[in-house]
Amino acid sequence: MNINNSQEYDDPTLYDKENESFIPEIPFILKWATKKQGPIIDIACGTGRVTIPLAKNGYNLVGVDINEGMLAHAKKKAANLHLQIRWIEQDCTQLDLSIKSNLVYSVGNSFQHFLTNESQDGLLTSINKSLEVEGLFIFNTRFPSVEELLQPSTEEYWRSYTDNETLNTVDLFTISEYDSLKQIQHYTTIRKYKDNAGDIIKEKRTNISLRYVFPQEIERLLFAFGFEILHLYSDWNETPITNDSYEMIYVCRKIR
Structure with missing residues (x-):
């Protein structure tokens, strides 16, 4: 790695x-x-x-x-x-x-x-x-697969989970861009942390590249x-x- x-x-x-x-x-x-x-x-x-x-x-x-x-x-x-x-x-x-x-x-x-x-x-x-x-x-x-590689380069909802410490909901979104020459998908993961009222209180972004x-x-x-x-x-x-x-x-x- x-x-x-x-x-x-x-x-x-x-x-x-x-x-x-x-x-x-x-x-x-x-x-x-x-x-x-x-x-x-x-x-x-x-x-x-x-x-x-x-x-x-x-x-x-x-x-x-x-x-x-x-x-x-x-x-x-x-x-x-x-x-x-x-x-x-x-x-x-x-x-x-x-x-x-x-x-x-x-x-x-x-x-x-x-x-x-x-x-x-x-x-x-x-x-x-x-x-x-x-x-x-x-x-x-x-x-x-075609669906996996040709994802839109816009922010797309992925999944949600409940933080086991704060019990708040975290919504995950991704942005992807595929480099056909190198067979590498460049991902940005966006985590949107919500309070009990459902309002976004924090956002975190991370990047990763994966080869297919x-x-x-x-x-x-x-x-x-x-x-x-x-x-x-x-x-x-x-x-x-x-x-x-x-x-x-x-x-x-x-x-x-």
């Missing part, structure tokens, strides 16, 4: 407020974890949104991220739960973990944070190096870096992929 593309992650507490309760990946990853022995490596683990629930299920987890603040928050949460998780601050394109695993995963569409060919190459090289032969690599990335990769492109890329695709789904419930899918879930095996 590019550390300069991290505005969305500068506030780990806010990140957890908006994401921590959303963990659809857990049953899927647990299903594959039962087939493999040894430590499980969470690439771009952030605040431990998925790392911590897996550790609570008794698995040996290693969480890796480049963002110091997110990792510090993850460590604090794990310590409060008395969980023994190894947290490592490293660039995921240049991993040097001194261990190998039979299962590596990267969720939350983290694959999209690697914006260049060079960073994608570095990521897949690092993951291959961290896996045993026949080890599994599971990851997801948003599907580059097409299925045939991913297939060629994975094979080039020593992986075969075992399964491709459109969600964590193993729904088949279609032209109308929102994301792509890959289960890959290291073959060399």
Whole structure:
């Protein structure tokens, strides 16, 4: 992940407020974890949104991220739960973990944070190096559908949630602009904080850029870096992929 593309992650507490309760990946990853022995490596683990629930299920987890603040928050949460998780601050394109695993995963569409060919190459090289032969690599990335890429460049309502501390409503809006040459969507997220009367009392904007990769492109890329695709789904419930899918879930095996 590019550390300069991290505005969305500068506030780990806010990140957890908006994401921590959303963990659809857990049953899927647990299903594959039962087939493999040894430590499980969470690439771009952030605040431990998925790392911590897996550790609570008794698995040996290693969480890796480049963002110091997110990792510090993850460590604090794990310590409060008395969980023994190894947290490592490293660039995921240049991993040097001194261990190998039979299962590596990267969720939350983290694959999209690697914006260049060079960073994608570095990521897949690092993951291959961290896996045993026949080890599994599971990851997801948003599907580059026409609807997803050609969003209007005007402010669009996304979703709302209730702040669990203030109990006030927060409305989220996005502005997006797609760069076809680089396959990168530039997003601005606008958070509008409302008081009990429904009046906007604060507004916060953050920017993030995400790369979209097409299925045939991913297939060629994975094979080039020593992986075969075992399964491709459109969600964590193993729904088949279609032209109308929102994301792509890959289960890959290291073959060399």
